[in-house]
Amino acid sequence: MARSGPDEPSQRQPHPIALPDDLPPGPPGAVATALSDLPLIALPGGEFLMGSDADEGEPGDGEGPARQVRLEPFRIARTAVTNRQFAAFVQATGHVSYAEEVGASFVFAGLLPDDFPPTRGLVDAPWWREVPQACWLRPEGPGSSWRGREDHPVVHVSWHDALAFCNWAGLRLPTEAQWEYAARGGLVGRRYPWGDELTPGGEHRCNVWQGRFPSRNECHDGHAGTAPADAFPANGFGLHNACGNTWEWCADWFSATHPAAPRHDPVGPAHGTRRVIRGGSYLCHESYCFRFRVAARSANLPEATAGHMGFRCAADPLPAAPGTVFPSEEHS
Secondary structure: OOOOOOOOHHHOOOOOOOOOOOOOOOOOOHHHHHHHOOOEEEEOOEEEEEOOOOOOOOHHHOOOOOEEEEEOOEEEEOOOOEHHHHHHHHHHHOOOOHHHHHOEEEEEHHHOOOOOOOOOEEOOEEEEEEEEOOOOOOOOOOOOOOOOOOOOEOOOOOHHHHHHHHHHHOOEOOOHHHHHHHHHOOOOOOOEOOEOOOOHHHOOOOEOOOEEOOOEEOOOOOOOOOOOOOOOOOOOOOOOOOOEOOEEEEEEEOOOOOOOOOOEOOOOOOOOOOEEEEOOOOOOOOOOOOOOOOOOOEEEOOOOOEOOEEEOOEEOOOOOOOOOOOHHHHHO
16 A cells, blocks of 8 residues: 655645635635634643553564553644545645555545446455545545535545644644553553453444454444544543544654663664554455554555555643643543
């Protein structure tokens, strides 16, 4: 699901296609409009147990060892960036997503019509089909639209696209350590943001695959593809969909090993070939991709795009007002 491409978002050219008439208005005020719909949660940081020794992940993913990490305060978005927010960015800047530049992206075959023309699939994952014109505007290619999914996470975005949005909004991508700290929601050593059971009391808490992958999705959680970015209850810090729904890009380069130091605001290796992605997606299932746990991790080339990849924004802290109470303090 990856292609070579420019290293910097600044190399992008102005948008070559006519934008839909129903995109949100551009400047002035486009950034403020987008950010008013992108609230950030202030988190205090401190020490937390990152990773896992439970041996539930793939050997090459580098989930362990579980280790104490210390973070400074930061802010992170309650939800992944939505189609509505990304549309405001595109309308304001003319940004061309990487999938639009190359003219195709990868779509899960189960979301395509039965009579969809044959297209190239991945050798080791034939359920991924390379679909011409698939992009954030047309998530399943020609005939599909982001309209009606305004509040769903934007997908088919590369790491470069995510970085460009963050730069425009005055935000940034979270580090992997910040992402995991926020996803845990104040819980220690649990499998999911709400505890260890996937469906406590029979209640679905995230959007993942139910049934036999990849041939039958029983959709007991109510969703065959993406769900709204704020679907399902928030975790103890107020984050929605930290597990399942869409993979989320992090700032770090990926490595399967973790140096003994520093463990104070780690930012990953200085160089690499793949960027970290976290959280899993609507296609994850314990029998195939048990990566929708908070300790689970994966990676992809920064140019990669697919119909299950999005991102969440973060930022440095604002000066705290006297008497500020952080979510973790309320949750403890």
